Amino acid sequence: MPDAIHVHAVVPERALDLDVRVPDGSTLAVVGPNGAGKSSLLQLISGELRPDPGLVTVHGVPFSGPVRHVPPHRRRFGHLEQRPLLFPHLTVADNVAFGLRARGTGQAEATARALAELDAVGCEDLAARRPAALSGGQAQRVSLARALAVDPEVMLLDEPLAALDATVAPELRRLLRDRLAGVTTVLATHDLLDVVALADDMIELGGGRVLARGPVDDLCQRPSTPFLAGFVGVNLLHGTSRGGSEVWIGDDLAVAGSAAQPLPPGPARAVFSPAAVSVFAQAPHGSPRNEMPAVVVHVEDRWPAQRVVLDVVGQRIAADLTPQSVAELGLGAGVPVTAVLKATQVTLHPGAHPQAGDGARPRG
């Protein structure tokens, strides 16, 4: 599949150095902590940020480069962000027709197209209203219609559902999936549900660089970085394989689990859910396997469970315990404990951790 978007750019003042491709008609999810460069990537594509040096091409046409920079208003890209940003002085229909009118389409034709787009997002009955009279979900639907009315070459979504309340978001997520099918899309998000529902591929950005990339299914099942593991909601321990079905995370500390194929010697990682972790005050004398000395970092309330974050030989894992257990064990920051993993709930994968430790450097 040819690339619809190719960004190969450096922006020194934002400490960006990116090489990102989006295949035609697919959706790329961009995740990463705040300040990782997600919005900067979108701005590079939209033309609001110029690479220095670098090249941004869309369907092979250079849009930003050393010799040419097409300003944002001459690009036919659709945008949807957290705020709907509907023009408050125009009716809903005029809002949706705005892009076409700005590009010289006649009033009648633009209005007809606007009504069709409103129909497609289920808002045809709101055409005559002012944006102030819309709910948050309605406004975001209209904003989507407005973006799609100009037949955008690519769609750029920046946290499109983050401001909506939980009862409205799923419906709009479905609408996005329907309306954006086949449209090349870049989606920056903090929400795993957005990624799973909308994206084909994903990249993790950290400190202005791509830290992980791959199909969504692969990265969700086998997260390669602590951020992705946290994003997906699983634990990740990095170590080395000496062959077999163990990952050594210390000189004499190994995590046993199951691997699809026997692990080759070299870097490897263990992935497991927080529910697979048990915590004891003293080492239980039974199974000698998967017993790890740990220290409590902090405890947070995630009703109905309590999430206990542990430090295991310098790496962090989370354990979900009942409030009773937390109370009985007297867990709090700094308390030494023993963490025990059920080997049957641990999967092992070969592969290194890219830039372990400094991946998520926050930017000012």
Added chain:
Amino acid sequence: MTGAATFPRWAWVPFGLTLVLLAVPLTALVVRAPWGRMGELLLSDRARDALALSLGTCAATTVIVLVLGVPTALVLARSSGRWAAVARTLVTVPMVLPPVVAGLALLTALGRRGLVGSTLSALGIEIGFTTAAVVVAQTFVALPFLVVSLEGALRSAGTSYERAAARLGASPSHVFRRVTVPLALPAVASGTALAFARALGEFGATLTFAGSLQGVTRTVPLEIYLLRESDTELALALAVVLLGVAAGIVFLAVRVGRRRA
């Protein structure tokens, strides 16, 4: 109105004093005005000339203020750095300058022997003592009122809508016409009202720079100043008209500002 007052009780005292201080002189003007002869006075040649001149020049000034001021406010609101700070100061200074100084400044610039005026004069263009000079003086003192108030409004409104419009394919000029100006309309309206009112009341700069001749440069304030000794009744009648127009403008500006706020 319900709920507890959110200010100390003693604030009522300065509040009352303020009202008295401002209302008593205005009331006195209205009470002393020769209401019985108002029509006759205002239909006199002198009054009609002064009123027509004032309204005409203020209308011209307002158009110039809008044409120059709205884009200027936008440039200032969207610029930062040292040159913008200098430009902002420059635009604000005429607001706080005594009008006589403004008149002197215009004279030294556009007068016959002025920096620019001497060249204009050599080309046969004489601004002094013409109605155009009145408009120049009014524009000089009124323009900052629009620019300063509009710049503040544009700055606090931010650029999100303008960015959204550009992303939809609107050129900068299209964004200006269809988004920036419509969204800033209340601020444009109140800024224009302020500028119009300032132009209407302009006295010192006009007297210094433009002179005073009935029907040519003698606007209502200049006529009031001249008549206050010789024909107090006509002066009072004109003063009441000026007061009424000013009050009307302020009232409209506040209403427009509220409607869209």
Added chain:
Amino acid sequence: MPVLAALTASIVLAGCAPADDGPLVFAASSLADVLPAFAPGARYSFDGSAGLVDQLNSGAPADVFASADRRTMDRAVALGLIDGDPVGFASNRLVIAVADGNPAGITGFDESLNSGRLVMCAPEVPCGALADELATDAGLTLSPVSEETKVTDVLGKVESGEADAGLVYATDAAGSVAVDTLEIPGAADAPNTYWVAVVRGAGQPDAARVYVDSLTGQWQDDLAAAGFGPP
């Protein structure tokens, strides 16, 4: 002898009041250059004569009122602001002030005034009324580009070169180095007269009386030296 009397009176008065508490004199602007030199002990408020009458009428405290024309003084008398009879103490004639070097080629009080930019006082103020009178006598219709409220504004516009000619008092023109002066025939025969009087209810009636006497007495030579004519 009057000098001695005045001197004695001043000393006596100085004895009963603080030294800086001389009479408060409300006087026409055109006197501002000369009066303070005559009696440094007095306090002054200079303004257009008509404006000063308005101030007195509104209760402004003053001991002496000196006006630049008879009409204004009559108004003050009619309003009951004056104690006793006003006396004339000086006169002033109108002259044509032309910009340095007379660039517009003004030849005198004739049609040449209308070919340049002429500035004069508005008819509402004494200097304007006087100019109109002279023009009528000369059968001349003047078309000024501006009618100012104060004679000093007229002079200023000629000094700055904005106007080619202005009709001002001889004393004003004499005090300016930036203008040349052309006489108006017959102006000396129709002068503007200055009048002075003690204000009714003056706080210092004796000092006021002494001041008025000095103005019509020993200060006459100094007034003449400043360009004022006889009363």
